[in-house]
Amino acid sequence: MARPAGDLVRPGAADLLKLLAPFPGRAAITFRVALICALTVFVTSAYGTMEAAISAYVVFFLTLPDRVLSVVQSVAMLVLVTTFIGIILVVSMFALNDPVWRVACIAGLSFGLLFVTSASKLRPVGAILAMIVGFLLDELGSVPFGEVATRALLYAWLMVAIPFGISVCVNMLLAPSPRRLAGQELAKRLRLAARSLAEPEATRDALTACLREGDAKIGTWLKLSVLEGSTARADAAALKQAVSSTLAILVAADLAVRELSSRLPAPFAGPIMATLENMARMLEAGGYPVDIELNLPDATGLSPLARIVAGDLQRAITRFTVIEEVEEVQESKAAVEAATPPAAEKAGGFFLPDAFTNPDHVRYALKTTAAAMFCYLLYTQINWPGIHTCFITVYMVSLGTTAETVEKMTLRITGCLIGAVLGTAAIVFVMPVTTSVTGLMAIVFLGTWLAAWIAFGSPRIAYAGFQIALVFFMCVIQGAAPAFDLTIARDRTIGILIGNVVVYLVFTRVWPVSVAARVDEGIAALQRQWAQIARLAQTGTLRAQAASAMAQRGALEQDLALMHYEPSWVRPDSQWIAQRRSALARLGALEGPMFLLAERLAERLAERQPDDTAIDEWIRRLDPGAPGGTAAAVTQPPLPEASNNEAHAALLNLGNARLIQLEHAAPDDAAKGITIHAPA
Known part of the structure; x- marks a missing residue:
């Protein structure tokens, strides 16, 4: 799912352009997502699979910056979905012809999957699996007999297998390696440190944001690059040391930015900036610097803080990839474990440490299931299947805390309205002159590009991009060929708005967290x-x-x-x-x-x-x-x-x-x- 948003203030008109500004890698991942969605529309049209809009939307949850995690996540999701479709096949044997049992099975499976979602590492995708299970059981209830139900399940498997397969192929060909991304990120940080010595005021916020990110992302990329083979095991230790040294360089640069008395004069800043730029170029080229020399003038005339900055920068740069000797002083196991934050404890287990002791996990599952079942009963009892998106929306917007749920809902309603306007405009002005699947692919590609640009940009507006994609797909992808039924677009948009309102009422009034x-x-x-x-x-x-x-x-x-x-x-x-x-x-x-x-x-x-x-x-x-x-x-x-x-x-x-x-x-x-x- 999209990353949780939240910054010090809600984004306003003044800084919206900054949030939409390009940054390294944003255009590349946007292009990949748009291409995969367009190809998914082509293949689903060829096979005539149901709910092609959901197939295209699933792509947003499969694509990550590097090719290794993108491929692994796609394969893992395909295995999970295949397993759950098998479970649905077994459950449907008992509940297919009995509406009461069918509703009970949807509620029971939803509660179980949502509990696991909240209490385990399944959190990013568990709600999607719960939504798929409930949606498929509902769809199976409308089929006339068992053989059709079996075929419907096979088509449901195709509905998700198609985007998974296309995602694997495209990411294998176009996505960058984790080694390349790690080198680019280190190079970006070194250049930021160099620029901060010349433009301290202009880089203060960027330095703060960089330190907030931490090193976990780069460390993960380096581990994946070793597994993939793009980094030799002999180089892994040196690159790990480069990550450590980069942090020391950023902290020293941050001190120079924050304190006037710690800023370095040109004879010191010049050589440091030139050296950092050369190191950044080496990292971007796929290598890493060794045997670095950095000669600085005598620091006697500098203030104490400026001497700290100059000395720490010189030490971190010249020892950038020099592996630390640890034989002299060994850390005690207790000290290292005590310094590890609670979030990292028991990182190897599937369930969280408080999975079976914290009542919030059960409450989250109950609240989300209750909201989803209300929406399900609403559109089935009033016989308005067009608003079935309210059922889907509940699983997409519910989060563990009230604040996160309301924030996500706010962004999703905004994205819903934007997506509805774009989808309706496409239906009215473009679809009537579109006569082939190629034209539909072009429309989907352009709409996906806009939604993905937002979804894979700043976390503060990412959820809006996801919602734009969902509503846009629901409007323009109405079958195996171009169509322009405004009723479908209207009903699906209304359903999404209903789902958001129901989740808000439940999560702010029942066991608010x-x-x-x-x-x-x-x-x-x-x-x-x-x-x-x-x-x-x-x-x-x-x-x-x-x-x-x-x-x-x-x-x-x-x-x-x-x-x-x-x-x-x-x-x-x-x-x-x-x-x-x-x-x-x-x-x-x-x-x-x-x-x-x-x-x-x-x-x-x-x-x-x-x-x-x-x-x-x-x-x-x-x-x-x-x-x-x-x-x-x-x-x-x-x-x-x-x-x-x-x-x-x-x-x-x-x-x-x-x-x-x-x-x-x-x-x-x-x-x-x-x-x-x-x-x-």
């Missing part, structure tokens, strides 16, 4: 994680955990931003939100100093003094409910005996100064934020 609990758990986990990061001695492990922590903080900020979608009876009070927003702001200000300080503590781990507790004191002040939430109540942490180290002292002073500044400004800024983002 706020993101508040997730925010509190996340902040507590981040405090523990940073405390353990400060005690790690292996630089590679430290950087990996720090990148994870920065990404986790970005996710928590998005969760807080989602709260303005929650109704007033679900959303926590303004003081609660202000405290959490302040805690995350302080954590964001301290991430750079904590990272740089932790690296220095790791280098001299054997000499660390017992009273070297600056990071621990900072973390205590991050607690939203701690008494140190105002500047008047705080005391600066004592400097350790090693404070004669100028860099160490400079980082401690920087962290303290940032904390005090934010703690002074927190009450007013938080109140303003609540006023803006707290609709009734």
Whole structure:
């Protein structure tokens, strides 16, 4: 499914053009999706399969940036769908001729699949499987006898197998390898760091967004590239070190951007920028730099913070792919595990750790099933099958929390209206002069291009793109040949709107789930994680955990931003939100100093003094409910005996100064934020 949206503010007209602006890879994946959808229309027309619009829409869930995951996901989905169609075949033997049993089977299978969706790694596709099962059982109820039902199931399998097969073929031929994507992403980050030295103000937001992304995506691509064979196993360790070094380069560049006293003069910035550009070109070409030389002038005349930036950049660049020797200091297993965030625990299991203890999983399955069955009974009892899309929509828009569901619904209603306008315009002005499947393919290609450009762009508007595609396909793909029945387009659009309204009413009134609990758990986990990061001695492990922590903080900020979608009876009070927003702001200000300080503590781990507790004191002040939430109540942490180290002292002073500044400004800024983002 589409990625969950959410940023600090709802996108408005001023920044909509920025959200639609091109970025590397966006046009390529948009073209692939449009091509696969057009080819799917051609093949479904040749076979005359039912619900060709659903076949085209499924493509949006199969296509990923790299070819390995795209192919694996397509094959895995085909296996799952084949398995579930087999289950439907068995169930239909008992429920085909009995409406009561058929409704009971739809509800029972829906509840079971949705529970597994919420409580396991099936989450991205589980709701789609539940929708397919329910929809097929409903369709089978209208067939006259068993042989036709069997053939209908075979055609249903074709309905999903066709886009899966075409997706595999196209992605194998056109999608980039994970190795190429990893190199491009590293090159992009190096160029951003280089540009930030020359244009600090213009790159500040981009650097922050880059650090929020973390390294998980690049790490996954590198692992896949080894499995695929595009990266030799001998090079994997060096590339992993390149990811680690890139994080250190970004953190140093971020310090230079945020602090005037840490910015480098031209004699320092020039050689660093040129070296980073050369490294980026090597990574884009498919290789990686080794034996890098970077000679900088004497840094005696620089400020302490500027010396930190210059020294860290020089060290990270010259040791960009130098694999760290870990024999001297081995991490204890307990320390590494303690620094791992809860989200990563038990990553190898299929079910989540709280799958059978958290009642929210059962409640989510019950609420979604109840909403879906209401829609099902609605269009069957009033004998209006044209609005059956309300049943499909319920599975598409329901999410675990009220905020996510309402946000998704808002974007989907917007996308629904846009898709309906585009589809209706195509039916009125284009379809009457279209006489072949080739013309229908061209129409689908153009409409898919627009929807995919939105769906695979910014997460803030991605769901709207998915809904544009669904409604557009429902309008223009009415059978095996071009057709222009406006009644079908009208009914399907009405059904989608009904489904959105039903989900909103159910998820805001029945067992509403706020993101508040997730925010509190996340902040507590981040405090523990940073405390353990400060005690790690292996630089590679430290950087990996720090990148994870920065990404986790970005996710928590998005969760807080989602709260303005929650109704007033679900959303926590303004003081609660202000405290959490302040805690995350302080954590964001301290991430750079904590990272740089932790690296220095790791280098001299054997000499660390017992009273070297600056990071621990900072973390205590991050607690939203701690008494140190105002500047008047705080005391600066004592400097350790090693404070004669100028860099160490400079980082401690920087962290303290940032904390005090934010703690002074927190009450007013938080109140303003609540006023803006707290609709009734």
